[in-house]
Amino acid sequence: MSFPESQLEVAEPIDPQITATGLVAGQSPTRLAYNRFRRDRLSMISFWIVVFYFAAGIVSPILVKVGVSKPYGQDQKLLNIDLGGIPSGSWGGTSWHHLLGVEPRVGTDFLSRLSYGITFSLTIAICATVVAVVIGVVLGIISGFSGGYVDAVIGRFIDMTLSFPQTLMLLALSTTGVALFAKILPGEATDPIPNGVYEVLVLGLFGWPSIARLIRGQVLSIREREFIDAARLSGASRGRIYFKEILPNLWAPVLVQFTLIMPAYVSAEAALAFLGVGIPPPTPTLGNILGDSVNFSGSDFSYFLYPALLLAIIVVSFNLLGDGLRDALDPKGDR
Amino acid sequence: MFAYVVRRCFTGVIMLVVMSFVTYFLFFASPLDPGKFACGKSCPPALIKQTDKALGFDKPWPVQWKDFAVGVVKGRDYPEDPALRKSAPQLISHCSAPCLGYSQVNLINVTSELKDKIPISASLALVAFLMWIAGGISLGAIAALTKGSIVDRGVVGISLVFYALPTFWMGLFLIEFPAIKWGLVAVPSYTSIADGGVWGWLSNLFLPALTLALFYMAGYVRITRAFVLESMSEDYLRTAKAKGLAPRKILVKHTMRAALTPIVTLAGLDFAGLLGGAIITEQVFNFNGLGKLAVDSIQTFDLPTTLGLVLLLAAFVIVANIIVDILYAVIDPRVRVG
Numbered sequence: 001m002s003f004p005e006s007q008l009e010v011a012e013p014i015d016p017q018i019t020a021t022g023l024v025a026g027q028s029p030t031r032l033a034y035n036r037f038r039r040d041r042l043s044m045i046s047f048w049i050v051v052f053y054f055a056a057g058i059v060s061p062i063l064v065k066v067g068v069s070k071p072y073g074q075d076q077k078l079l080n081i082d083l084g085g086i087p088s089g090s091w092g093g094t095s096w097h098h099l100l101g102v103e104p105r106v107g108t109d110f111l112s113r114l115s116y117g118i119t120f121s122l123t124i125a126i127c128a129t130v131v132a133v134v135i136g137v138v139l140g141i142i143s144g145f146s147g148g149y150v151d152a153v154i155g156r157f158i159d160m161t162l163s164f165p166q167t168l169m170l171l172a173l174s175t176t177g178v179a180l181f182a183k184i185l186p187g188e189a190t191d192p193i194p195n196g197v198y199e200v201l202v203l204g205l206f207g208w209p210s211i212a213r214l215i216r217g218q219v220l221s222i223r224e225r226e227f228i229d230a231a232r233l234s235g236a237s238r239g240r241i242y243f244k245e246i247l248p249n250l251w252a253p254v255l256v257q258f259t260l261i262m263p264a265y266v267s268a269e270a271a272l273a274f275l276g277v278g279i280p281p282p283t284p285t286l287g288n289i290l291g292d293s294v295n296f297s298g299s300d301f302s303y304f305l306y307p308a309l310l311l312a313i314i315v316v317s318f319n320l321l322g323d324g325l326r327d328a329l330d331p332k333g334d335r
Numbered sequence: 336m337f338a339y340v341v342r343r344c345f346t347g348v349i350m351l352v353v354m355s356f357v358t359y360f361l362f363f364a365s366p367l368d369p370g371k372f373a374c375g376k377s378c379p380p381a382l383i384k385q386t387d388k389a390l391g392f393d394k395p396w397p398v399q400w401k402d403f404a405v406g407v408v409k410g411r412d413y414p415e416d417p418a419l420r421k422s423a424p425q426l427i428s429h430c431s432a433p434c435l436g437y438s439q440v441n442l443i444n445v446t447s448e449l450k451d452k453i454p455i456s457a458s459l460a461l462v463a464f465l466m467w468i469a470g471g472i473s474l475g476a477i478a479a480l481t482k483g484s485i486v487d488r489g490v491v492g493i494s495l496v497f498y499a500l501p502t503f504w505m506g507l508f509l510i511e512f513p514a515i516k517w518g519l520v521a522v523p524s525y526t527s528i529a530d531g532g533v534w535g536w537l538s539n540l541f542l543p544a545l546t547l548a549l550f551y552m553a554g555y556v557r558i559t560r561a562f563v564l565e566s567m568s569e570d571y572l573r574t575a576k577a578k579g580l581a582p583r584k585i586l587v588k589h590t591m592r593a594a595l596t597p598i599v600t601l602a603g604l605d606f607a608g609l610l611g612g613a614i615i616t617e618q619v620f621n622f623n624g625l626g627k628l629a630v631d632s633i634q635t636f637d638l639p640t641t642l643g644l645v646l647l648l649a650a651f652v653i654v655a656n657i658i659v660d661i662l663y664a665v666i667d668p669r670v671r672v673g
Contacts (some may be wrong), residue, residue: 160350163656165648167614171633172641173361267501271615274503275630294504297511308504315499316492 033252036328043324046317053314057122060115071116071284075107083299092302104300114310117284120192124200124278124285125265131204133211133258137250140215141242145223151216158209166206167275174198174277192283199278203265211257215250222249252329259322263315270311286311340661347653351646356400358645362638363396389414390439390639406434413437413444435646436639440632445643449625455525456617456624459547460609462540466548468602471555475594476586478556479563491556498553506546506619514542525622543620547613551605558601562594569593599662607655611648 027035037043063069078098080088085105087093092101092110100110143154181194188194222228223246231245266286272278273287274294281288290307297304387393390413391402405411410431428444430437435445471494478490497505513519523539531539566572567590575585612626621627625644632640 156346156350159656160354163350163649163652164354165608165611165645165652168629168633168641168645168648169358169361171614171630172645174633175636263499267499270501271503274501274615275618290501290504294507297507298515304508308500311501312496312499316495319495319499 033328037324040324040328042320043328046320046324049313049317050321053118053317054122056115057119060112060119064112064116069112069115070109071112072282073108073112075102078102078107079104086296086299087303092300094302100306101302104296104303110303110306113284113289114286114307117286117289117307118310118314120196120279120283121266121269121286124196124203124269125262127200128203128207128265128268129258129262131200132207132261133254135204136208136211136257137215137247137254139208140212141219141246141250143212144216144219145242145246154212154216158212161206161209164206167271170202170206170272170277171275173202177202190280192279195277196279199269199272203268207261207265211261214253214257218250218253219246222246256322256326256329259318259325263318263322266311266318267315336661336664340657343657343660347657350653351650352404354649355404355642355646358642359396359400359403362642363392363399385419386439389419390437403436406430406436408432410434435643438632438637438640440635440637441640445639448628448640449643449647452612452623452625452628454527455622456612456626457610458525458536458540459543459613459617459622459624460606462537463544463547463551463609463613464602464606466544467551467555468598470548471552472559472591472594472598474552475556475559476563476591479560479567480586482564487560491560494553494556497549500550501615502546502550502613503615503619505549506543506616509542509546510620523620525624543613543616543622546616546619547609554601554605555598558597559591559594562597563590566590566593596663596667599666600659603655603659603662604652607651608648610651611644 060069064071078087078089078093079085079102087102087104087107089095089101092104093107094101098109098111100114102108103110103113139154143151177198178189178194181197182189182191185193185197228241228245231241236245269278269285270287270290273285274291278287279285281292286307290311293304293307384393391399394402402411410429411434412427412429414427428437430444430446433446435449437444438448441448474490474494478487481487510522514522520538520542523542526535526539528536563586572585572589575589612624612629614626614629616622617624617626618630625647628640629644631637632644
């Protein structure tokens with residue numbers, strides 16, 4: 001989404017050193033984009049929030065291994081059995097030992113669950129985004145560069161994938177899909193790996209068309225450029241033109257797409273967890289914690305609030321980061 | 336123009352045919368035995384066989400797909416098997432022209448099953464649509480006009496937060512707090528116009544529609560804001576100002592016009608997607624629409640119903656795409672079709 005700061009086309013400030021010597025130093029487009037991005041306060045804040053989440057996602061499995069964070073531990077003493085296992089104490093049993101309180105029914109430290117949940121949620125979102133981006137970029141390049149009937153076939157294929165009711169198909173195929181993955185991969189049908197792989201693949205397989213469309217549009221203009229002619233004349237193979245000549249010119253839109261699709265997948269994981277698709281508990285993901293937390297909307301407000309808050313922060317920050325990147329990389333580009 | 340519409344409809348139909356084929360492959364080439372789910376867990380194998388035979392599940396899937404396709408065009412009779420028809424002629428039921436199959440779980444043909452649920456999902460989609468269009472466009476315009484101010488940031492930021500919160504959380508929040516704890520509105524349960532009048536219908540739709548509208552609004556705020564801002568630097572706007580047109584007229588007639596095309600695109604597709612049922616929102620509010628039917632049919636392995644739903648939803652999206660493209664040409668005279 002476009003935001004005030006990023007909308008403003010600020011003129012490049014003149015570096016005092018350069019004016020002093022009377023020289024104007026040339027700056028590469030990447031450098032210019034980097035400077036534009038640095039000056040955008042909102043983008044920088046969201047960038048650091050995203051970095052923080054990633055750090056939490058990387059550190060928490062280590063903390064779990066060392067035993068500092070215990071996402072599976074149980075402690076019935078912290079719960080009020082008379083109220084049906086609601087944590088005793090205010091704000092979901094917040095204390096120095098349990099900064100965000102404990103989980104109702106089991107008494108697990110909620111901070112441990114949430115931070116470990118971030119690990120799984122981000123992993124799923126990243127993998128699904130990679131699947132979508134790789135398929136989208138490859139088909140987009142082929143479709144844009146080849147033209148003719150190849151382009152037409154891929155175009156129809158894109159239309160069709162976009163018209164398929166995604167959520168419905170995801171749900172409908174989940175039993176068979178997960179059973180299939182449970183056969184090839186280690187783990188039962190209720191284990192994280194087959195469920196996670198199914199979720200990643202299906203999200204990715206439905207997510208590529210919009211990327212392919214965008215990349216195709218970019219390739220249409222790149223393929224008319226001289227360096228492509230030069231490569232063709234010097235006898236470069238198709239594969240070389242695709243991946244050595246065209247692909248390096250696409251990193252900016254690919255990066256922007258990546259940061260805009262990832263939050264959508266973080267949300268999608270949550271929505272699917274509510275419908276029972278994806279990594280099942282007790283392995284925590286933001287989605288399945290959230291799906292459980294809504295059962296306590298009336299009785300344990302902090303348990304209801306925190307996961308939604310964490311999810312909202314990461315999704316908003318990622319979106320703002322993507323917008324900031326787009327504005328920085330392509331100041332005159334379309335929205 | 337006419338030729339264009341015909342061509343688009345033709346490709347739309349072909350797409351549906353291919354999609355039904357793919358879906359049939361995905362559903363019926365799997366080891367699941369649809370007949371098994373017609374009766375309880377301790378179903379005798381003979382009964383499963385009989386159900387399979389009656390509904391044609393015993394045939395290879397391409398043949399089943401062919402029967403299905405013929406059924407959509409001409410209608411079909413159940414049971415299919417001639418031996419069964421002879422032994423129990425009183426059970427023969429006819430499924431007329433757009434026959435999407437027969438649900439072995441709900442014991443009803445899929446077409447009439449879907450027909451019953453469409454009004455609920457359509458009501459929800461319509462009210463939500465009006466709410467987010469009104470909210471999104473006006474807030475987007477306000478944000479653009481107050482660009483850079485605290486109002487602008489507030490509007491954009493809050494709409495993004497609502498977009499980021501999952502709909503099931505938002506829905507349950509709205510049920511728990513405004514409805515139950517604060518008692519501002521009644522806990523909604525769907526009432527048709529025939530049962531509760533227009534007011535009863537609308538008031539029960541308010542919370543679920545709000546849940547959806549809050550989620551969808553962010554996109555419209557963003558697009559309206561961006562396009563209004565862009566058109567503000569256009570020459571024609573300066574001309575309008577210079578000739579002394581009232582600011583209100585400038586906003587409505589000149590500025591908003593620029594945002595109309597992208598809004599129509601987004602709105603058409605969002606609305607079409609919702610017409611096919613809001614899976615999560617209907618689940619949360621316990622509305623018996625297409626979305627809830629989808630979840631139920633998947634949980635009970637009611638493959639014919641699921642299949643019918645997939646195709647109906649796809650058809651909505653394809654039709655919406657065609658309508659949007661035609662509207663383009665109407666809204667923007669520069670666009671030529673054909």
